[in-house]
Amino acid sequence: MTNAKRSLISMVIVLIVTVLGLAFSWFAGTGGAQWNGYPVLYLCALVAFAVNWLAYIPSALARTEKYYDFVGSLTYLAVITTAVILSGPLEIKAIIAAVMVAIWCIRLGSFLFIRIQQSGHDSRFDQIKVNPARFLVAWSLQALWAIFTAAAALAIITAADRGTLDLFFWIGTLVWAGGFAIETIADRQKHAFRKNPGNTGRFIQSGLWAWSQHPNYFGEIMLWTGITIIALPLxxxxxxxxxxxxxxxxxxxTKVSGIPLLDKSAKNRWGDDPAYQEYRRKTPILVPRPPRQPSHRA
Structure with a gap:
């Protein structure tokens, strides 16, 4: 396939992603707060694309992905801030939802930014950052990711009637807190493991990573589920x-950019290692489970 054809396909994808994100936010936001006749959720989507496209320009010129994850976190902060400003006076439920997203994206964003500064590059972008159109797809998808992921939180903030701190709120908050704790602890454990020179070339299988092959991803799914539970009555x-x-x-x-890519990379590095094969056999892929104790025969 020629570069021209790849670029054309990439621009079509950008168009589809943009239309999908704006259409979703328009319809999902019709029952919520409005600003000058536009759903606030829709305006948040416009902000998400604007932030990523503006950041794309210098990144494409420099052919660097070093600020991609940082801008991803900035996107969440931008859309949440937009929702807070344009939705008028906020009640406690909306404030807490905004704080939940802010805490999560500041923690994860700073972690990912520091990690890429230390590693030097992100191999996911090796093939696409040299092609401006394909690189734009990545930045557009990041905007769409933020819109879809933060949708429930934005629904809480922009709701016309946010309701009281009901049972859904307390259950959702508990689920969010558990997910945030799991993701944070898992990331710190893996970071500490990699910093230890004695672990060079090895894979982590201790701490939460003995309970799940991807505990950080389980935590992230859990915390966004918690926010969605809070939004249900609204x-x-x-x-x-x-x-x-x-x-x-x-x-x-689980199906696109997370587990499949990491598992492929891990199999390339340790696929022939009996210890890694045993780890994959006995450890759940996602949902944590206490490590199996070795059987003792008389």
Whole structure:
């Protein structure tokens, strides 16, 4: 396939991604707060694309992905801030939802930014950052990712009637807190493992990583599910579209860019290692389970 054809296909993908993100946010936001006749959720989507496209320009010129994850976190902060500003006076439920997203994206964004600064590059972008059109696809998809992922939180913030701190709120908050704790602990354990020179060339199988091959991803799915639970009593009509939030996160991490890519890389590095084969055999891929104890025969 020629470069011209690849570029054309990439631009078509960018168009589809943009239309999908804007259409989703328009319909999902019709029952929520409005600003000058536009759903606030829709305006948040415009901000998400604008942030990523503006960041794309210098990144494409420099052919660097070093700021990709940082801009991803900035996108969440931008859309949440936009929703807070344009939705008028906020009640406690909306404030807490905004704080949840802010805490998550600041923690994860700083972690990913520091990691790429230390590693030097992200191998996912080796083939696409040299092609401006393909690189733009990545930045556009990041905007769409933020829109879909944060949809439930945005629905809470922009809801016309946010309701009280009901049972859904307390259950959702507990689920969010558990997911945030799991993701944070798993990331710190893996970071500490990699910093130890004695672990060079080895794979982690301790801590939460003995309970799950991808505990950080389980934590992320869990925390967005928690926010969606909080949003449930506020949804009606097209607003039910925001239930796509945890579904999208789950599919993305388990079928597209998360587990499949990491597992492929891990199999290339340790696929012939009996210890790695045993680890994969006895350890759940996603949902944590206490490590199996070795059997003792008389």
């Amino acid at each position: 949804l009606s009509g097209w607003g039910w579209l925001v239930l796509l939030s945890p579904i999208f996160v789950t599919l993305l991490l």
